[in-house]
Amino acid sequence: MSQIDGLIKMVNEENEKRHSKKNITRVISVASGKGGVGKTNVSVNIAIAYSQLGKKVLLMDADLGLANVNILLGIIPNYTLYDVISNKKSLEEIIIKYKENLDIIPGASGFYQIADLSREEKDNLINSLNKLASYDIIIIDSGAGLSDNVLSFITASNEVIVVTNPEPTALTDAYGLVKAISLTSEETEIKIVVNMIKDIKQAKTVYKKLYDVCYKFLKVEIKNLGFVYEDEAVKASVKKQNPFILSYPDSKASQSIKHIVLRLEKLDHILENKKGIKNFLEKLFK
Numbered sequence: 001m002s003q004i005d006g007l008i009k010m011v012n013e014e015n016e017k018r019h020s021k022k023n024i025t026r027v028i029s030v031a032s033g034k035g036g037v038g039k040t041n042v043s044v045n046i047a048i049a050y051s052q053l054g055k056k057v058l059l060m061d062a063d064l065g066l067a068n069v070n071i072l073l074g075i076i077p078n079y080t081l082y083d084v085i086s087n088k089k090s091l092e093e094i095i096i097k098y099k100e101n102l103d104i105i106p107g108a109s110g111f112y113q114i115a116d117l118s119r120e121e122k123d124n125l126i127n128s129l130n131k132l133a134s135y136d137i138i139i140i141d142s143g144a145g146l147s148d149n150v151l152s153f154i155t156a157s158n159e160v161i162v163v164t165n166p167e168p169t170a171l172t173d174a175y176g177l178v179k180a181i182s183l184t185s186e187e188t189e190i191k192i193v194v195n196m197i198k199d200i201k202q203a204k205t206v207y208k209k210l211y212d213v214c215y216k217f218l219k220v221e222i223k224n225l226g227f228v229y230e231d232e233a234v235k236a237s238v239k240k241q242n243p244f245i246l247s248y249p250d251s252k253a254s255q256s257i258k259h260i261v262l263r264l265e266k267l268d269h270i271l272e273n274k275k276g277i278k279n280f281l282e283k284l285f286k
């Protein structure tokens with residue numbers, strides 16, 4: 001049995017033990033300072049890897065611009081969250097069952113601004129989203145940059161995964177995002193994924209650089225969630241509109257994602273202030 005298979009077995013056993021306990025939905029946003037660093041690929045493939053571990057996963061596309069998740073998965077949704085907000089459809093009607101254990105809330109191109117919703121629209125959304133408590137984990141692809149909407153999603157989540165790549169511009173923008181998050185919410189745990197690395201040495205150097213500036217100037221201790229190799233399998237799978245963890249399960253990028261999920265799972269056990277979907281909604285619409 002490989003090391004990964006061993007770890008997967010361990011997680012499965014742990015899951016079985018946890019099923020008898022009270023389960024709280026874990027809400028994780030995936031964000032980045034700079035665009036195009038790999039958020040959607042990371043979100044989609046983590047969501048699939050999680051679902052393969054037997055967790056009930058919801059992937060939500062909250063990107064303001066292009067509806068990214070649909071494109072990576074080759075899905076053309078009939079309805080979006082906007083139809084729920086305007087009370088035209090129920091949440092059940094817009095959720096796409098992508099595969100076993102993995103549901104998707106498709107993104108609305110030209111998404112609404114949360115701040116601009118009327119009281120009635122907010123209530124529609126809150127009432128619907130409260131039903132999401134049956135999921136073990138909700139992953140939100142929240143878009144690049146520092147808009148109010150992106151920050152609302154991030155700071156309402158218990159945890160955020162900040163994706164960056166090794167380029168100096170991406171790192172500077174990742175620092176800017178960590179700063180904005182830490183100024184808005186001290187509670188949100190910030191975890192870093194360095195994407196498109198050439199080797200582990202580079203990954204460690206990049207992570208340490210970011211850790212050091214965040215600690216020095218913000219007194220924030222970011223956490224290292226892992227790395228994803230630069231891999232042709234990612235580009236090929238984007239073209240095929242089939243996530244790399246499915247089309248190239250043994251690729252370096254897929255192995256990286258599996259490590260990230262196992263690490264997330266490990267960190268879950270020490271996450272004391274997990275508050276679930278209710279807390280997420282209260283914060284999102286406060």
Ligand SMILES: Nc1ncnc2c1ncn2[C@@H]1O[C@H](COP(=O)(O)OP(=O)(O)OP(=O)(O)O)[C@@H](O)[C@H]1O
Pocket residue numbers: 032034035036037038039040041042063068143144195196197228229230231232234235238253
């Ligand atoms: N690990 C990787 N190896 C090789 N190429 C990658 C990798 N990760 C991402 N890419 C390339 O970068 C492109 C952008 O990735 P992705 O769409 O996931 O980024 P994003 O951060 O979601 O972008 P946006 O800000 O526009 O939403 C992919 O289409 C792919 O070509």
Ligand SMILES: [Mg+2]
Pocket residue numbers: 039040041063068141143
């Ligand atoms: Mg994206």
